[in-house]
Amino acid sequence: MTTGENPEFPSRASGPTQEHAYRRGPRIVALETVVPHDVMPGLMALRIHTDAGACDGEAVIGHGETYYIPSAAASVVHDFMAPRLLGADALAIESHWRFLSQRSAAFGGTGAELRAVSAVDLALWDIAGQLARQPIWRLLGGPVRDAVPVYNSCGGPFYGRTNRHTPAASGWPGHGDPGRPGPLEDNWASLHTPGELAQELVELGYRGMKLWSFDAAYRRCGGDYLPWDEIRGGIEPFQAIRAAVGDNIEVMLDGHGFFSSAVARRIAAAMREFQPLWLEDILRPDSVEAMAAFRADVDVPLAVSEMLVTPDQYRQVLCSRAADYVMIDPTWVGGITATKRIAELAQLFCIPSLMHDCTGPFTLLAGIHVAGAVSGVAFQETVRAHVATLYPALIDQNVVISAGQIALPSRPGLGARWRADLFDRDHPGYRYTSLRGN
DSSP states (O other): OOOOOOTTHHHHOOHHHHHHHHHSSSBEEEEEEEOOTTTOTTEEEEEEEEEEEOTTSSEEEEEEEEESSHHHHHHIIIIIIHHHHTTSBTTOHHHHHHHHHHHHHTTOOSSHHHHHHHHHHHHHHHHHHHHHTSBHHHHTTOOSOSEEEEEEEOOOTTTTSOOSSSGGGSSSTTOOOOOOSSTTOHHHHHHHSHHHHHHHHHHHTOSEEEEOTTHHHHHHHOSSOOOHHHHHHHHHHHHHHHHHHTTSSEEEEEOTTOBOHHHHHHHHHHHGGGOOSEEESSBOTTOHHHHHHHHHHOSSOEEOOTTOOSHHHHHHHHHTTOOSBEEEOHHHHTHHHHHHHHHHHHHHTTOOEEEOOSSOHHHHHHHHHHHHHOTTEEEEEEOHHIIIIIGGGTBSSOOOOBTTEEEOOOSSBTSOOBOGGGOOTTSTTEEEEETTOO
16 A cells, blocks of 8 residues: 555544644654564564654654564554554644554454554554654653563563464464473473573573463363462472472563463462463463452562553452452553553552553563553563574664663663565565655
């Protein structure tokens, strides 16, 4: 799709809020996306071009992303959102967020549409930061801290990526590849050498480590009944971790929403002795009432949930006392705009927030910026294998984890840019829409 110069864009807006979006500030002149199938097939990378110049004279470009069904999300950007965005004020972040969210809600709005809104929102905040010559956490009201504590999710270099060894394992949510022995193969090590992995992470300064040691049991037995041998197999890595490092590292278990209430209770009872910081999505969050009843019955903390996407879903969970932590993915819930609101809502209930990332570099950076401005954020998720091996292939300035923390970015905007070579017009996943056409 291409969109030509259209003087009718301003007249399409209705009401003062929409007119404002088209009559002020630097204009959006092009939308550019790519799905890098050859690097990370679930990722949709977005660049929003403006007619504004940065301090060095180059045009200001905003960077954003989302994850899962990326071609559908890219189509939403080009086919549905372009008429709203092209020619509009790039700094009208709230106006664009509100309009696109509400128009998407007219036909559901929680799938590819909300992920597209998320990517656009990140890119617009990136533009705002670049124009203000400030990192986004300053525009959000920060700093409330100098660095954000992180934990390591035990995925390997190919978790969520194209994997020539086990291609069928890539792409399904909660079904990562099992890994193999080798450097940074934390998914393999978490099951086969968990004590040694825990010792390595402690020496590097990590505050916690998250495993998904019951996923294989789900694949073998399903989510409605696990016999005791499967339960024992799932907790063995935690026994080894505690034997190796004691309580020098926090442990978490991610259930990826696989289990029924009966199985989740059995897992929670077995995990109690290891004092997990939280159990995450042991119970699928289909019913707020079921989640609240589950939390009332178990005495281990629960994190709920990266599977939630709308602010009202989080409100229901909080009002029902169904969570000890709320997990938020900035590129699934509606971007930085929605993430900050959800985290602040959780603060009203004295519930800490957790920033999710097992997807892409700008998801991670967005979480860091929100954590830099919202004191209720307790942890940022990281996958050290991705930070070390994947993100350098995607962005021009990598994230640095030091002593279990990530320092707040100092670079204006999000703190990184997509590598220019990703946006190859000959790439099969590339699309470009502009005011004047290609």
